[in-house]
Amino acid sequence: MNLKTKNLETDILIVGGGTAGCFAAITIAENSDAKVIIAEKANIKRSGCLAAGVNALNAYIVKGQTPENYLTYAKNDAEGVVREDLVYTIAQKLNQVTKKVEDLGLVILKDEAGQYVSRGNRNIKINGENIKPILADAVSKLPNVTVINRMNIIDYILQDGKIIGAYGFSLDTAVLYVISAKAVICTTGGAAGLYKPNNPGFSKHKMWYSPFNTGAGYAMGIRAGAEMTTFEMRFIALRCKDTIAPTGTIAQGIGAQQTNSKGEEYEKNYGIPKTSIRMYSTVMENQKGKGPCYLQTLGISQEQEQDLYKAYLNMSPAQTLSWLENGKGPASENVEIEGTEPYIVGGHTASGYWIDTNRATTIQGLYAAGDVAGGSPQKYVTGCFAEGEIAAVAAVAYIQGIVITPPDLQDVERKAGAVNAFFRNEQGLYTVEEIEEAMQKVMDQYAGGISSGYVFNLSKLQVAKRQIKDLLQLSYKLKAHDLHELMLIYEVIDRLYVCDTLIQHLGARKETRWHTFQENADYPERDDVNWLKYVNSRFSEGEVKIILRDLVKKDDIYEHKD
Amino acid sequence: MSIKIDRHKCTGCGKCREVCPGSLLAEDPAGKTQIKYPKECWGCTSCVKECNFNAIQYYLGADMGGKGSFLYTKQEGQLLHWIIVAPDGSKQILTIDKRQANAY
Numbered sequence: 060m061n062l063k064t065k066n067l068e069t070d071i072l073i074v075g076g077g078t079a080g081c082f083a084a085i086t087i088a089e090n091s092d093a094k095v096i097i098a099e100k101a102n103i104k105r106s107g108c109l110a111a112g113v114n115a116l117n118a119y120i121v122k123g124q125t126p127e128n129y130l131t132y133a134k135n136d137a138e139g140v141v142r143e144d145l146v147y148t149i150a151q152k153l154n155q156v157t158k159k160v161e162d163l164g165l166v167i168l169k170d171e172a173g174q175y176v177s178r179g180n181r182n183i184k185i186n187g188e189n190i191k192p193i194l195a196d197a198v199s200k201l202p203n204v205t206v207i208n209r210m211n212i213i214d215y216i217l218q219d220g221k222i223i224g225a226y227g228f229s230l231d232t233a234v235l236y237v238i239s240a241k242a243v244i245c246t247t248g249g250a251a252g253l254y255k256p257n258n259p260g261f262s263k264h265k266m267w268y269s270p271f272n273t274g275a276g277y278a279m280g281i282r283a284g285a286e287m288t289t290f291e292m293r294f295i296a297l298r299c300k301d302t303i304a305p306t307g308t309i310a311q312g313i314g315a316q317q318t319n320s321k322g323e324e325y326e327k328n329y330g331i332p333k334t335s336i337r338m339y340s341t342v343m344e345n346q347k348g349k350g351p352c353y354l355q356t357l358g359i360s361q362e363q364e365q366d367l368y369k370a371y372l373n374m375s376p377a378q379t380l381s382w383l384e385n386g387k388g389p390a391s392e393n394v395e396i397e398g399t400e401p402y403i404v405g406g407h408t409a410s411g412y413w414i415d416t417n418r419a420t421t422i423q424g425l426y427a428a429g430d431v432a433g434g435s436p437q438k439y440v441t442g443c444f445a446e447g448e449i450a451a452v453a454a455v456a457y458i459q460g461i462v463i464t465p466p467d468l469q470d471v472e473r474k475a476g477a478v479n480a481f482f483r484n485e486q487g488l489y490t491v492e493e494i495e496e497a498m499q500k501v502m503d504q505y506a507g508g509i510s511s512g513y514v515f516n517l518s519k520l521q522v523a524k525r526q527i528k529d530l531l532q533l534s535y536k537l538k539a540h541d542l543h544e545l546m547l548i549y550e551v552i553d554r555l556y557v558c559d560t561l562i563q564h565l566g567a568r569k570e571t572r573w574h575t576f577q578e579n580a581d582y583p584e585r586d587d588v589n590w591l592k593y594v595n596s597r598f599s600e601g602e603v604k605i606i607l608r609d610l611v612k613k614d615d616i617y618e619h620k621d
Numbered sequence: 622m623s624i625k626i627d628r629h630k631c632t633g634c635g636k637c638r639e640v641c642p643g644s645l646l647a648e649d650p651a652g653k654t655q656i657k658y659p660k661e662c663w664g665c666t667s668c669v670k671e672c673n674f675n676a677i678q679y680y681l682g683a684d685m686g687g688k689g690s691f692l693y694t695k696q697e698g699q700l701l702h703w704i705i706v707a708p709d710g711s712k713q714i715l716t717i718d719k720r721q722a723n724a725y
Contacts, residue, residue, distance in 0.1 A: 101644060110642045166720055178725065208639075264661050264662055264664070270643070301685040366724035370724065383713060
């Protein structure tokens with residue numbers, strides 16, 4: 060096989076038609092006549108994080124709360140290290156974007172007075188099974204927006220320090236697309252599949268995050284020299300065992316407590332309950348020999364049990380199937396819980412592009428929103444909508460007066476050569492699956508995966524760094540037999556780039572700020588004197604260089620200066 | 622975690638192939654759809670909900686406690702029926718009204 064190049068042109072290219080990407084497209088269409096291409100690896104009807112649905116909207120300013128409260132919550136939960144400007148500008152938009160998605164057709168539970176019914180201080184109840192088809196449908200009605208499904212974007216086109224488009228290939232025909240754009244918005248999502256997963260065998264993809272979010276947006280940015288932030292704040296989800304289904308629906312929905320095998324409620328023994336502490340306490344109870352740990356559901360009513368069956372069908376059907384096929388629902392048996400392997404995301408934790416307040420990255424012409432954008436944790440679905448809007452407005456303003464730069468023909472030829480080399484490579488000893496397994500084993504054992512209790516130290520990270528670099532070399536020798544295999548090769552290469560940056564970040568933060576997420580055995584204490592800072596990085600000349608930056612406050616308008 | 626496609630029920634319409642977020646489904650030489658990469662399935666049920674012929678069976682791998690049951694769905698206007706079939710062939714049906722929000 061040999062991919063032939065084909066040129067496309069657009070005003071704004073959106074890479075990834077998920078939560079943030081769809082809202083960015085809708086916002087551009089509302090505010091301009093700009094032509095937009097959404098390049099989507101799968102099909103926007105069910106792509107991204109929301110394929111199966113979502114159980115609730117977890118970021119909403121409920122009655123009696125304010126955007127300021129939301130910021131305080133997010134800041135405390137992240138132990139003080141957040142980009143306040145980013146969290147706050149999202150919080151101010153949460154309710155407006157919620158209204159918008161309701162108008163598009165999302166069902167939101169209301170009381171008799173027509174008010175949304177809240178689940179806790181920041182959450183509202185929905186039927187989110189069809190949230191993605193609703194978004195896709197809205198996007199398909201926009202006349203200036205072209206969705207190209209099954210197109211895998213692999214790199215930006217960088218010219219004179221500016222992003223002028225991107226390269227991507229079709230999963231169906233032997234074409235390498237060279238897309239020229241005045242601006243690019245990256246909304247690819249974060250990275251799963253870096254670490255050995257909970258179910259390492261047949262069900263290896265039964266994970267929390269979408270296994271098809273392979274860190275492409277991060278890796279493209281890293282290779283182009285964009286500054287990244289907070290990769291060391293990994294996300295580890297507390298989930299139902301085996302099915303890796305959400306626990307919040309049970310914990311918040313019916314108020315179930317976390318208990319160990321002796322029936323003791325243990326979470327309160329580990330300090331103020333925060334996202335990372337819920338995980339940490341469960342890991343510690345297991346290490347002390349007090350596992351398995353459970354959500355205490357035994358004795359809930361039959362009605363509650365039926366409601367849970369339905370709630371899970373709307374977002375994580377495997378859990379309902381598991382309950383029914385075992386003949387024991389949550390009313391008759393507690394639900395066992397476990398921590399997942401670590402993921403890198405910017406929507407729950409804060410890993411991603413270092414962006415200014417308008418969501419511009421450090422490279423001219425490139426914007427980022429959603430899970431791929433760093434600095435603001437606790438975005439969830441509505442926060443990704445809000446950030447998609449903010450990035451879109453900034454990109455529309457940027458393209459005024461900008462003309463399309465045609466890519467250098469020699470660069471295009473070089474890229475086509477590099478892509479086609481994977482078809483010409485001889486069949487070597489290793490397959491892409493073997494490289495992926497090797498990477499996940501290295502990260503698990505030497506960079507704080509499940510088997511090491513999420514703990515790492517500098518000596519182990521040095522081993523990880525060396526082995527990840529070796530695997531990256533091996534991966535360029537892989538052979539692709541078809542377009543799907545070519546995609547798998549690019550995915551593993553992207554993951555290896557993300558691992559490389561992650562390892563440097565883990566080593567750079569010489570303290571332990573977030574238990575389990577970042578558990579540095581060399582520096583087991585939190586150190587506010589030295590580490591109320593962002594750990595950032597930039598990749599140049601084959602090495603990840605660390606940059607430390609001071610905290611940005613709520614009303615600051617942050618601009619890139621150095 | 623994965624799916625199996627019943628070749629006798631599959632008409633080869635291709636709707637499931639279009640939506641799979643992992644592009645894991647492929648047309649076989651006979652024009653039917655098969656899952657080419659069963660271990661890569663996330664378990665999102667997007668394909669199951671697209672299939673109008675009840676051809677796609679969604680099951681839990683033995684490594685996550687599966688015991689041979691499977692499920693499929695049936696759309697009926699605003700109702701989405703989830704049919705869970707036990708190894709002995711007995712069925713349970715859970716019906717979701719799309720107009721209603723989750724209780725939790």
